[in-house]
Amino acid sequence: MATATATTILPAKSGSLKAPEAPRTFASHAPAKAGRALRRRALYAGLLLAPLALFSSAYSLAVATDTRQPQFSQQFYRGLPKAKAQLGDLAIANALSDPATSAAQQSADLARNLPDRARAMIDAKAMSALIDTPYAAGALRQLAFLERDSERRHTLLSLARQITRRDVGAAAQMAELQFLDGEFAQGLATLDQALVISASLDERIFPLMLRATQNREFAAILREAMAADPVWGERLASHASTNPASAPYFAAIADALPSDSRGLSLDYGAPLVAGLAAEGRASAAFAAYAAYSAGAQDASAFGTRPLAPLDWQLVDRIEVGARLIGTGDKVAEIFAGPRRSGEVAQILLRLPRGQHRIALQLADPRGSGATLHLARICMTDEAAGETSTSAAYIVEGRIALSFAVAEGCTYQSLRLEIEASAEAFSALVESVALEQVAA
Secondary structure, eight states, X not given: OHHHHHHHHHHHHTTTOOOOOOOOSSOOOOOOOOSHHXXXXXXXXXXXXXXXXXXXXXXXXXXXXXXXXXXXXXXXXXXXXXXXXXXXXXXXXXXXXXXXXXXXXXXXXXXXXXXXHHHHHHHHHHHHHHHHOTTOHHHHHHHHHHOOSHHHHHHHHHHHHHHOTTOHHHHHHHHHHHHHTTOXXXXXXXXXXXXXXXXXXXXXXXXXXXXXXXXXXXXXXXXXXXXXXXXXXXXXXXXHHHOTTXXXXXXXXXXXXXXXXXXXXXXXXXXXXXXXXXXXOHHXXXXXXXXHOSSSOOTTXXXXXXXXXXXXXXXXXXXXXXXXXXXXXXXXXXXXXXXXXXXXXXXXEOOOSXXXXXXXXXXXXXXXXXXXXXXXXXXXXXOEEEEEEEXXXXXXXXXXXXXXXXXXOOEXXXXXXXXXXXXXXXXXXXXXXXXEEOO
């Protein structure tokens, strides 16, 4: 078979080429013991991190948009190995997008389950490039992509990476092998090299990387890497802030970033916290809040802190709601038009069991006959639960609304609503206090 032949011949053609040293970006924690324990660990790693095998296909799909029409470059420069390597990448991309491979795409062994015709075409493109030069890293990486034998695949990738460290696909495939062997630190170091070189694989690699944090050993190694504020740390935060499936995994490790990291910008923290809360992932929302907030949660800051809804979120619906007004130290105004009612603010809390009270000090009331309502919704990570309500007429400056937190009410969503009578109403919120009271 062409692939096996290439594997046998290439080391001889490569002369003095040697397998590269292990990456040194991070300390290796790879297991040294052999035998049954190692086999169990490798099996566990394979089951957990099997999606990482899609790195190689992800590279092929990503590179197809960066080839700048290699068919034309080959037409004018027929001996150009780079163009031939790009054609091989396009052949891989086309094969992976073929409906005939859709079933194989569900397998961690995707690259090795390609149809024979696609394999033959990719093999031919790679071998054609190698006829011109044995130092065509892209061709070596493509042969590794097709290789069923893990040792020969490792040899091909080692040669490709010794020729150039800038081949992102070779690094991704090598990381795949290392992860599946349980070499988490070494795999992440290899992956770090790929992510430093290019951002083209971010949206494919990051979800798999974050999902793999379900393995505690890998999570610890990834946290160690993030503590060094890698160049891709901000990109990882950006990805998580816009991808709900990745957000809870990133929230659990976001605090590993150093305090001055750009990845801890509120540009990422605010949508991350809001998105997790909206998805009902309260524990992940609090984990993200701990990483991005400048301090502890403060229910007295009414609409003046940025990480809603774990900070108060004001709701402005033109005819009813709340808004910040003034310049400098702004103050919140609650308002409702005649016979209008609706939510003015909400916050997600994590209070102990018992009786609690929220008190608002209002100033400059305009209008009369309005009522303030409080809805308390019990929440867990699984679902929203029981709801209780209380209400009070706004007849004086201080309004107090009580609510209870029972056993099993892990998180509490508090929602303030205002209801106006026939007369429009507005008032300034001078202060908000939340306190636990005796039963």
